[in-house]
Amino acid sequence: MHLLFGLVTCVLCFKIVDTFLQCTASTQSVKNVLHCPKNETEWTTAKTLKGCGTIQQNCSEFESLEYHCVPTEDEDVYVDLCAFPIMSHGGFCTEWNTGGETLQPSGNRSCTASSNPCPNSYLSNETYNYHICYKTNITEHSQMHGSNSTIRLQTRAILPMVLGVTISFLRFRYRR
Structure with missing residues (x-):
């Protein structure tokens, strides 16, 4: 009985945690690449x-995943991924936030001051049109040693299981 309760608790914890985190189909598609498409x-x-x-x-x-290729927020690697397009506002480049596992406007990389400026608002899957967004300090070395998003994904999968087992253990221990 306690084992069944533990399994149900584990599944419920996973559902709750997954609801508050980003789409796993999107985060699982993230891959480091040497460069993004230029045209x-x-x-x-x-x-x-x-x-x-x-x-x-x-x-x-209502939406389908779309191809993206963007730098990370630290500008240490380029990633390509499948994600729901976001609207980048304020004339900023789009980037992948590795900690939040989401696309976001850069906040510090403007794409308005170039020969081919971006509009004030544009869809994130159109970033390839704004070459200034790919002018970063990313090198082949940083691409090889960059993002640790795989570790975050593994942690994300383990967390609900640990919570479920811990809750089951505590319930069993304090019932006696």
Whole structure:
């Protein structure tokens, strides 16, 4: 009986934690890449290879995952991923926040002061149009040793199980 309660608690904890975190289909698609596509032809090729439209997700029945390639918030690596497009406001580049596992406007990388400026608002999956967003200090070395998003994903999967087992243990111990 206690084992069954523990399993149910574990599943419920996972559902609750997963609800408050980002779409796992999106976060699981994040991969470090050496560079992002530089034009629409390269973008279309990368988009086809990534296959975002074929990824099964239950995060939204109204939107589909779209291909993105952006730098991380620390500008230490480029990542390509499948995510729901966001509206980048304020004339800022789009970036991947590794801690929050989400796309966001950069806040410190403006894309308005270039020969091909971005508009005040644009969809994140159109970032390839604004080359200034890819002018960073990213090197091949940082690409090889960069993001630890895999560790965060593993931690995210383990956390609900640990919570469930801990709650079950405490209930069993204090029932006696």
